[in-house]
Amino acid sequence: MxxxxxxxxxxxxxxxxxxxxxxxxxxxxxxxxxxxxxxxxxxxxxxxxxxxxxxxxxxxxxxxxxxxxxxxxxxxxxxxxxxxxxxxxxxxxxxxxxxxxxxxxxxxxxxxxxxxxxxxxxxxxxxxxxxxxxxxxxxxxxxxxxxxxxxxxxxxxxxxxxxxxxxxxxxxxxxxxxxxxxxxxxxxxxxxxxxxxxxxxxxxxxxxxxxxxxxxxxxxxxxxxxxxxxxxxxxxxxxxxxxxxxxxxxxxxxxxxxxxxxxxxxxxxxxxxxxxxxxxxxxxxxxxxxxxxxxxxxxxxxxxxxxxxxxxxxxxxxxxxxxxxxxxxxxxxKTRAHMPFKVYHYQFRIHIINEIQGKPIDPTFTMSLIGTKEDAKNLHIPLVEGITGNKTYSFLITLDADIGDIIMIKFKWEGTPVWENIWDTVQTIIPWTKGTHRPGLIVKALRVKAGETQQKMTFCSQSIDNVHLHPSQEKTFVRCEDRYQREN
The missing domain is CATH 3.40.50.1820 (Alpha/Beta hydrolase fold, catalytic domain)
Structure with a gap:
């Protein structure tokens, strides 16, 4: 004015x-x-x-x-x-x-x-x-x-x-x-x-x-x-x-x-x-x-x-x-619906490879975060697009409580027996040539940034031999070092 x-x-x-x-x-x-x-x-x-x-x-x-x-x-x-x-x-x-x-x-x-x-x-x-x-x-x-x-x-x-x-x-x-x-x-x-x-x-x-x-x-x-x-x-x-x-x-x-x-x-x-x-x-x-x-x-x-x-x-x-x-x-x-309104903001970047070629699949994922103060369980992952090829997906997660430093992530593909039968049928129709393993989704890494602390973290699969994820399966990811740590 x-x-x-x-x-x-x-x-x-x-x-x-x-x-x-x-x-x-x-x-x-x-x-x-x-x-x-x-x-x-x-x-x-x-x-x-x-x-x-x-x-x-x-x-x-x-x-x-x-x-x-x-x-x-x-x-x-x-x-x-x-x-x-x-x-x-x-x-x-x-x-x-x-x-x-x-x-x-x-x-x-x-x-x-x-x-x-x-x-x-x-x-x-x-x-x-x-x-x-x-x-x-x-x-x-x-x-x-x-x-x-x-x-x-x-x-x-x-x-x-x-x-x-x-x-x-x-x-x-x-x-x-x-x-x-x-x-x-x-x-x-x-x-x-x-x-x-x-x-x-x-x-x-x-x-x-x-x-x-x-x-x-x-x-x-x-x-x-x-x-x-x-x-x-x-x-x-x-x-x-x-x-x-x-x-x-x-x-x-x-x-x-x-x-x-x-x-x-x-x-x-x-x-x-x-x-x-x-x-x-x-x-x-x-x-x-x-x-x-x-x-x-x-x-x-x-x-x-x-x-x-x-x-x-x-x-x-x-x-x-x-x-x-x-x-x-x-x-x-973001805020909660009532006082105190504060939430804790996290960016997650997930690198996923879809081994099944064809139409994008639209799975439901959840994850649980294990923190030094407390845990956050069964968090819905808000992916707004289907999983295709070899791509990194970014999304925001908010938590009502301060869970401290994240030390472990459990990542799950929420599937049902029906989902699994469809998945097996698709794999039967579409043969694979990459060795003898069962094709699925490969989750290579989870990268996390905490807004409130500005801390950056990277999580790698706990199992090096079995990196494939299928319906109803859960994978555990633990802290590992990569460029995020070097930047910090």
């Missing part, structure tokens, strides 16, 4: 309805008169861990800063909520505030309550985001002028529409210095997707901007969360479309748990997952989630993007490594 954003009427005509257009057209007049108003429509509620819960700070009333015990020597984190249906501050806000206060670094935590402007028809609430952004900018300017609180110590965390509110605050604030950091939690998509950087959250709005995209699956051309990159680092958990445990098939579970409001719970599950991923980064300091720079989720699912060289990976959430980049960097990761 640039200083003093202007609304593009041409872009706005592509919005949802005329009411949004009229409301947005009136924004410039609203902005011009704001400076002369005494009362802010945004309530700034300083969170306290006392029974009262929060204490309201009033713009231009210094005594309220003292009354609420605002500490100008500490950083400020401001939570900015999104669109509201019921006019009530959602429970996650207080969970996040409590997690921030419990962090090892002392903080001022303020909730920017703009419910009166957020509980409107969506296009009107969109129009109000600029107004609220300006009020937040004025609040930060007042803190700077009255108690010498530096805006560079301010971190705005905005959810949904609140992400764009935070962006407008960063663009409206006067002077050349920027707000320290803005985090967008699944920034809203409708009326923002495809808009210019001046009309949404963008990397220009703070010294550092990060965003977590969790619900970008489109329906009728619209998605709840914005899909395009809007930050220095844009995180796309599980591809960013929707999240584990939030599938529409789970709507009945939500209805059973929450009653009729369960429909709303099911719809917002993926959208709000961005919030809980961020809270998770505060609550589980020993389970920080790593994400990896990649072009798209399909490439990531092949395990081809688990590099941390040249800052290609970063930590999701509060403890991110802040680094300004000339271009937005998209990072991908």
């Amino acid at each position: 640039e200083k003093r954003k202007k609304v593009s009427k041409e872009n706005l005509r592509t919005g949802w309805c005329d009411c949004g257009l009229k409301a947005l057209e009136s924004q410039s007049e609203h902005t011009r008169t704001k400076k002369h108003q005494k009362n802010s429509e945004t309530r700034f509620r300083l969170y306290t861990d006392t029974t009262e819960g929060d204490c309201q700070i009033f713009l231009n009333q210094l005594e309220t800063l003292e009354k609420c015990s605002f500490n100008s020597s500490l950083p400020l984190v401001m939570i900015v909520h999104g669109w509201s249906v019921d006019g009530i501050l959602e429970g996650w806000i207080w969970k996040m505030a409590a997690a921030l206060k419990a962090h090892h670094k002392p903080l001022n935590v303020i909730v920017a309550d703009w419910l009166t402007l957020a509980r409107q028809h969506y296009p009107i609430a969109v129009q109000n985001t600029r107004h609220v952004g300006q009020e937040i900018a004025e609040f930060l300017e007042w803190l700077e002028e009255s108690i010498q609180f530096s805006r560079s110590n301010a971190h705005l965390i905005g959810y949904s529409l609140g992400a764009h509110v935070s962006g407008f605050a960063g663009s409206f604030i006067s002077g050349t210095k920027k707000i320290g950091r803005i985090t967008g939690l699944d920034p809203a998509g409708p009326l923002f997707e495809g808009m210019s950087p001046t009309d949404r959250l963008s990397p220009d709005d703070a010294d550092f901007v990060d965003a977590i995209h969790t619900f970008t699956k489109q329906h009728m051309g619209l998605s709840v969360g914005i899909k395009q990159p809007v930050a220095h680092f844009d995180f796309y958990p599980n591809g960013g479309t929707f999240q584990p445990g939030c599938h529409i098939l789970h709507v009945y579970n939500h209805i059973a748990q929450f009653g009729i409001t369960g429909i709303t719970q099911a719809v917002k599950c993926s959208h709000e997952r961005s919030v809980h991923l961020f809270i998770d980064s505060l609550l589980h300091k020993n389970k920080q989630i790593t994400a990896y720079w990649c072009n798209d989720i399909n490439t990531f699912n092949k395990g081809l993007c688990l590099s941390c060289r040249k800052n290609r990976c970063n930590t999701l959430g509060y403890n991110i490594r802040e680094e300004r980049l000339p271009k937005s960097r998209q990072l991908f990761l």
Whole structure:
């Protein structure tokens, strides 16, 4: 966003309805008169861990800063909520505030309550985001002028529409210095997707901007969360479309748990997952989630993007490594369906030779990993193509637990008696000439890269004499040395 954003009427005509257009057209007049108003429509509620819960700070009333015990020597984190249906501050806000206060670094935590402007028809609430952004900018300017609180110590965390509110605050604030950091939690998509950087959250709005995209699956051309990159680092958990445990098939579970409001719970599950991923980064300091720079989720699912060289990976959430980049960097990761969300990423590369010439075969493989801490058994191998000729296959495996160093792999071709009869029939019809052994699949080597530790390992067949794999058979592979070890 640039200083003093202007609304593009041409872009706005592509919005949802005329009411949004009229409301947005009136924004410039609203902005011009704001400076002369005494009362802010945004309530700034300083969170306290006392029974009262929060204490309201009033713009231009210094005594309220003292009354609420605002500490100008500490950083400020401001939570900015999104669109509201019921006019009530959602429970996650207080969970996040409590997690921030419990962090090892002392903080001022303020909730920017703009419910009166957020509980409107969506296009009107969109129009109000600029107004609220300006009020937040004025609040930060007042803190700077009255108690010498530096805006560079301010971190705005905005959810949904609140992400764009935070962006407008960063663009409206006067002077050349920027707000320290803005985090967008699944920034809203409708009326923002495809808009210019001046009309949404963008990397220009703070010294550092990060965003977590969790619900970008489109329906009728619209998605709840914005899909395009809007930050220095844009995180796309599980591809960013929707999240584990939030599938529409789970709507009945939500209805059973929450009653009729369960429909709303099911719809917002993926959208709000961005919030809980961020809270998770505060609550589980020993389970920080790593994400990896990649072009798209399909490439990531092949395990081809688990590099941390040249800052290609970063930590999701509060403890991110802040680094300004000339271009937005998209990072991908997998998560579990519940907190703690961290999983451990592994790339597997398997060299397979199919001795039976003809059509590709499509076997089911599983493997068990024997680790120094614990084991992971019967993992399904997600090969997306048939086995042909002499080829290396790459795929991603994630584990919920840290199994330590992998010391052994058991690789199994999941077959049935029927499968084995078909296999024998094929071999009877198609004779072989390579000695007297029974043709099958030859698995030459398993190469593994652990994303979280960046360790590379190679595993060779424990049996040198019998390297063939047939249906229902399992082979054991043990650590061996090759170029992966030499590179390390």
